Amino acid sequence: MKFIRLLRPKHWIKNAFLFIPLFFAGEIFLVDKVMTVLIAFASFSLIASSIYILNDYRDIEADRQHPVKCKRPLASGEISKTAALMLFIACIAGGFGLGFLVKEKFVFVLSIYFVLNLFYCLGLKNISILDIIILSIGFVLRVKAGGVASGIAMSEWLTIMIFLLALFMAIAKRRDDILIRLDSGKEVRKASKGYNMDFLNVMLAVVSAVIIVAYLMYAIAPETQARFHTYRLYYTTLFVIGGLLRYLQITYVENNTGSPTKILYKDRFIQLTILLWVLSFYVIIYLPTDKSFFE
Numbered sequence: 001m002k003f004i005r006l007l008r009p010k011h012w013i014k015n016a017f018l019f020i021p022l023f024f025a026g027e028i029f030l031v032d033k034v035m036t037v038l039i040a041f042a043s044f045s046l047i048a049s050s051i052y053i054l055n056d057y058r059d060i061e062a063d064r065q066h067p068v069k070c071k072r073p074l075a076s077g078e079i080s081k082t083a084a085l086m087l088f089i090a091c092i093a094g095g096f097g098l099g100f101l102v103k104e105k106f107v108f109v110l111s112i113y114f115v116l117n118l119f120y121c122l123g124l125k126n127i128s129i130l131d132i133i134i135l136s137i138g139f140v141l142r143v144k145a146g147g148v149a150s151g152i153a154m155s156e157w158l159t160i161m162i163f164l165l166a167l168f169m170a171i172a173k174r175r176d177d178i179l180i181r182l183d184s185g186k187e188v189r190k191a192s193k194g195y196n197m198d199f200l201n202v203m204l205a206v207v208s209a210v211i212i213v214a215y216l217m218y219a220i221a222p223e224t225q226a227r228f229h230t231y232r233l234y235y236t237t238l239f240v241i242g243g244l245l246r247y248l249q250i251t252y253v254e255n256n257t258g259s260p261t262k263i264l265y266k267d268r269f270i271q272l273t274i275l276l277w278v279l280s281f282y283v284i285i286y287l288p289t290d291k292s293f294f295e
Contacts, residue, residue, distance in 0.1 A: 003087060006056065006073045007049040011261050015044045017139055017162065018146030023278075025152045026285045033150045040102045040149035044142065046095035047110055051117040053088040057081065058121055065186050102149050109145040113138060128194025132174060136166035157218040164211045171207060172247065172257040175200040179255055204251065208244050215240050228284050239277035246270055 018041050022028050056063065056074045063075035073079040092114075099107040116134060125131045140163050147154040177192045178200060187193065218224055219234040246269045251257045263270060 002073045002078045003083075006053055006079055006084065006087065007091070008052045009045075009049075010265065011048065011052065012041075012045040013261060013264065014139070015041050015048065015142060017142035018044060018149065020143050020158070020162075021147035021152040021154060022150045024158070024281070024285070025150070027150065027152070028286075036102060037146055037149050039098055040106055040145060043095050043098035043102065043106075043110060044113070044145060046091045046098065047114050050088050050091035050095065051114070051121060053084055053091065054118070055121045057084055057088070062188065066180070066188050069188075106145055106148045109141060109148055113141045113145070116141075126190035128191045131191045132167060132170035135170045136163050139163070139166035157214075157221070157224070160214055161211070161218065164207060164214060168204070168207045168211060168244075168247070169257075169260040171200055171203045172251045173260060175204070175251060176255070176257045201252075204248065208248060211244060212237070212241060230284060233284070236277055236280045239273045239280065243270055243273035243277070246273065 018037055019028070022030075022033060022037055027033055056072055059069075060074050063069035063072055066075075069075060074081070074084055095114075096107060096110065099110045117138065120131070120134050124134060140159055143158060143162050144154055146152075174192065174195055175197070177188050178195055178197055180186065180188050181192060182197075216234060216237055219237060220231070224233060225231045246267070247257070247263070250263060250267065257263065264274075
């Protein structure tokens, strides 16, 4: 159990982003492609876990000062450093081994993700602003990897939206670090020295506004309407705004955005907005046989 916790399987949900190109291309029910992306998902998850292990290994002392991270297997002493390093190597070997079963280009994208996050763990995460940008790029690479695995080209709009959403969540998480510093006086990460509450609040406001505008532009873009055979895609903006406002409420009112993954698993409002958003696209892409229904 302790080794499973070290792998952080709950965070593998982030790798569901690999299925996004398949879903929006209307090919989510093509068994061959789904199986290929599932292998890619497993590969990406193992590589992501190797990064989590390395991060925990290097942050043992800092994590011991954190009210929540102190319970991690390495920080608490449940798992030895040697055992963690062996698991780290096994994850890398397994991840890239599965990657080669997908295709070489997928391994190339996977390698970029691994190297980028390796340098993140080795020091780039201590540089303010760059740290959240790297985290956001990681989500873009997930979608890119899914597109490569399924043979589906990634649109510019999709790249922009994924990056902005990931940036939004990363900023909210840094805000939580500042709250911990204000409450306990302890610096939970070096990059936090480059942030304060005012700066993060402004960034959240700016990025959330840009997300809504960008999504509206995407929804009413001629190429989007031509692709989905409807001009009513902007109706789905309701779910995007609802989800963003709820996340802002959790951030500003509840002061509880330390883990976006935890929020996704537990917050019913967020879950509902995501479900309705996905269902709306499902209806548009998969259900109607007569596209004029949406015109």
